[in-house]
Amino acid sequence: MVSDLGVNVTKCVQSVRFTRGSPPEPISTVISTDPQGPLGICQSVDGGLLVTLRDNESDPYNLDTRSRRLLRQITMRGDAHEYEYQEDGHTRLFTLPVRATQNSNSDICVVNRSRSTAGDLRIISLSGGIKSVYHGENLTKTFNPADVVCDCHCNILVTDINNRQIHLLSPDGEFLRSLLTDNEENRPYSLSLRNTKLWVGYCEGFVTVFQYRM
Template sequence: MAAISPKHPLESAQEHIPMCEKHNMNIDITCEDCDEFICSQCAKTDHKDHDWKTIPTAGRLRRRELKKTLSKVKDIYVIEMNEMIQTAVEQMENNQKRCEFEVSKLQKHFEAIVSKLDKIRKNYEKKLRGNLESKNSEINDGRLNLEKKKEQIMDVVEFIEEKHSTMSDYSLIDNLRDLTNLLSNRDRATINNKLELLVTLMDNESERYHLNSRSRRLVRHVTLTGDVIREYEYQGDGQTRLFTVPWRVKQNGNTDICVVNKTSESTSELMILSSSGCVKVVYRGQSLVKKCLFSDVVCDSRSNIIVSDMENGQIHLLGPDGTFVKYLLTQYEITHPSSVSLINSTLWVGNNEGCVKVFECVLKYEITKRHFF
């Protein structure tokens, strides 16, 4: 192909005759096959067997067909382009309409969801406030009973303080008995909260220790009628799971929730949560070498925590804050403890072979009596 120098602007009536850069000759021929301008030397070499004409000849032929060519451009190609342009405009308008329709539909779905959530929120809030009113009513009744009981006790105390020197022995003994009865019955006037339960739950579809996005592992706080008060499944970020396999659960007297969480077939940990679900302590035992397999947990009246270690044959005593205090029992006294129960000062320990041992705990958890079944 012959390279040509730039043309004059289209506005100019004069046209510069370009030169072939390859042969340095005037461009005076057009190759119809290649649709290029060439020089006579190009026609003899690179375009030897092509259909080429001199520019004047080709120009005369084109002028004869010019009207027909331009008419075809205007009547066919321009019209087709106008139709394509109109089609593009219509497509843009249709796309805009579809987008607006989808946005409107999405907005309606959003409003419907918000409406449902708001209805759920209002119902749940109503239920919570109803429970609050019921609980506070019970608590207030207990408080009034306590105040009444306190007044009765103080009346007897003041009476004895004022009259004991002048009253008969019979009257003194009788009044002291009344005082003793009032004191012994004071627990009956304490606040009696509505009975509630904590239960551990897990799905039966996913693998036990290999959780996926559909796995459910949680502790549920419910009333005796089955109403859900709260669920504990995720940490505060709403994504990190609290439990692998929640095995046993107890609520401490300080409202903390103690959960034995099995992390594998041979290991577990004790998780202590606040009543709001925040992780306070994760206890995995005292040895970095020996892994614990905690199997059960109980709490005493002072909010101390007792947890059984089935793997190492130990009963751990923890303080209310989850710090280790001592071993209550070791493998020399029990083997593979799988369950524990505490009634007043009596500790019941059972193993997976059906053996139950009963221990009496006094003072600072010194074991004084042992019974075997």
């Protein structure tokens, strides 16, 4: 199952090391995420990387003073900027950030889990402020996001496992409509959007490719 594979990967990977050089040149570590473990990684609009991270010590959903839950933006030069607290410097941005992507308008969209079967989507500005939080619309069950991508119009697509839907949102996080309206059996988990091809991976263990038009 796709969902089980994702869990196994995050348990096995303890850190990510970014290196430069290739044989026969010596390889050196530019930056390491250790001691935080990576949950998701994607490319930012400037060619760098976005990595969602958590500590390996505290409970996933009950945060304490040891807890580290953050998004790290890493440039091609190896510089890093962290998003962990809101602009007041005390309020946490995330409970458990599992996936992230950067929109072409520079906003960062983060799937934030509050428990194992529920969460929200947070839109973060480059300065680190929360622009909006999406909790789902037209739901029959608890909103349970797993992955997020953005299209060329800066619209946002986020999977919802419990409601077996993909939610289409405006760049500001306003609900536009549900995709996969004829889907009643399968639970969308992961997404990839390339040009007009939308790849959807399901918890049931298969992938479907859709023609995506706006």
